[in-house]
Amino acid sequence: MSLIETVLDLGTLPRSQMPPHSLRLARLSLFDWAVCGRAGTREPLSAKLRELAVHEGGHPSASIFGGGRYPARMAALVNGATSHALDYDDTHFAHVGHLSVGIYPAALAVGEETGADGQSVVEAFLAGAEAAIRIGVALGTAHYNRGFHQTATAGAFGATIAAARLYGLNREQTRAAIGLCATRASGLKSQFGTMGKPYNAGIAASNGIECASLARMGFTSCADGLNGPQGFLPTHTDAAVPDLAPVSAFLFDDVKYKFHACCHGTHAMIEGLLDTFAAHPASLETVERITLRTNPRWLRVCDIPAPATGLEVKFSYRWLAGMVVDDRATGVDTVYTDALAADPSLADFARRVEVVADEGIDDMQAAGEIEMRDGETLAFAHDLARPLPADVLEEKLLAKAKALIGTEAGALQALIHDLDDMDAGAIGHIIRDAA
Template sequence: MTLLAQILDLAAMPEGNIPASARSMARFSLFDWLVCGRAGVDEPLAVILRNYIGAEGGLPVASVFGGTQVPARAAALVNGATSHALDYDDTHFGHVGHLSVGIYPAALAVGEALGASASELVDAFLIGAEASVRIGMVLGAGHYNRGFHQTATAGAFGATVAAGRLYGLTRDQMRMAIGLCATRASGLKSQFGTMGKPYNAGIAASNGVECAGLARAGFTSADDGLMGAQGFVLTHADVPHPSPPPGAFLFEDVKYKLHACCHGTHAMIEALAALKHAHNLTPERVASIHLRTGTRWLSVCDIKAPRTGLEVKFSYNWLAGMVLAGIPTASDRAYTDALAHDDLMADFATKITIEGDAAVTDMQAVGQVQLKDGGNLPFAYDLAARLPHTLLENRLRVKATGLIGAEGEQIWAVVAALDNLSAGDLGKRLR
């Protein structure tokens, strides 16, 4: 089966065939996405985009975080960027991308415009997210290491599938939508540390609404925009990987951020936090730290001398210092420009060496802390283990309260009552 045929089959999956466990994870992602979006409404990039879209006018059919209602494609753009502004949203390491911020905005925008139910919206997201993961895995590490941001590239295909499912596209129309997305999907890692990174998520969502909408209207495209000659995969990947076989939902391996920084640093943070707790570890006791991490992260979160609070989120050296100094990595407010220029943090950063190791996966951190008294503390952590749903719920609700206070529990109550709600009801939570 070709990759395109697999994606088309997935897009048409009857709702009764969707695993309940995958649907539960999709609801966790909805909750986390809504919280991250509400927390990002006052970020400068969110204000700029709301003002920009507001000046364009158009049919007010879809809700915007912190705003009113605007055209669906515009809402997807603003909501994707706003919800990724804090870089605190979910990640799937199978294709190294953020799923919710590129796909839920497209699904919600179309769902509101059509009057869909909230359950239909979640299923559309889930199918789109699964498509995104599978396409991202075919693109492989070479695509990401070349400089492409898969939240925006593979994510755009997921957004297209989600929007197309809600629009009720025929199989041939979905093929056309995916072909259009192949010529539209874009996003570069060179934007990391700037407003351009969250903008990439908005681009993915907006592209999904646009491509699905055009296909619905009869727009045509290449027959196979994914794997066809000069299609997206063959032009954007060094050596395409085999398509994962149909079956279990790979989406279920999605991971949620419990620290407001690049997900590639979280295994290190968890490992050092455990050492701090077990050994009362402080920066003053440390002679050196040696970290071994997945090689791909060296071009993402190994900024040696961050200049801004945003860049601190992509700096192993600074984040290690934050953990041992007791600065809360879970609080977005901790990542200030002043912290980036703190002399004590800069001095501690010189004690840390980072090594890329092909034997260490993207979700692992391995290393050792050398103490000034001669002691040695080895550490290791792996994010791959799935948390029980009850524990995951608790940690996400704690995160939500820390980000947006009592509104976090209000949003949880909405998601818990999802079966009785419409997409429009969810839209109200954005406004």
């Protein structure tokens, strides 16, 4: 089956055919997304986007983080960017991007607009996420390495599927929406380290609603905007479309959650160092050198050798390694300040960290050696692909939520356990006014 037909099948997949484990993970992603969004309201870009929403006004149909209701497309833009502002949201490594921040804002905004129940919002997200993953896989690392941000490109198609499902579009209308998204999807990695990176997530969500809305009105487009002549894939990647698993086998189950408030490409290193130093305590003074081996593609993403801002620290292997050695919290977003980037002790330690590209290590792994000043050499390694049970994930996500938003975490946890009794409006109320 062609990619476009697979994506269209996902858009209308009945609830009964969605794996229960995938649906449970989708609820955890809703909780994690809401936590990241609530915490992200403190970021400057969030205030600027809320100001834009107030300036443009319009029909108040959907909620935004930080308060207020605005048109669905604007709400998706604000919520997508706000929830990605801390770069602390979930990641799917096969998709090569972040799923929740580009798709949940579209699903919730359309869900509020149409009066959908909470479970339908989750199902729309899951269908859109699975579609985005498959498109991301088809685009491949060639697309990412060329400079595109798959959170925004493949993610926009996922947002389109989620919005189309909740709007009740038929197959041909959804096909048109995908075709429109093919000419609308955008996002570049050159924005990393600036407000433009989280803005990319908002663009994805906003594009999804716009394309589905136009298709709903009868707007026409090409028959195969994905892999047709001069479609999105032929123009945006040199990779051949791989054989994909049947719709019944969900790739979404490999979603990974962040427990450190920095680029996910650094997390395997952080976890490996934490495991090693738990057994062998160290300090900046006792470590002579760290050699990190990582997948080559991460060198273009999170290997800023001398970060100038707190935001850039999130993309710096060397600074983050020093933070772990110095027992500084990597899971608290407020730690990443400009003063941290200017810290002389971390700057000195960064010169003792060597980052090496290793084709034999995949993008979810890290390995290396720690040379101690007493002559001992310690090996470290970690693989993020190692699965965690759902109850363990929930426990870790709740701890993360409490660290980010304090007492609000309890109210947001209802998005996991009480969702069957909620409609989209109730979810919107929680993300606006959690207490």
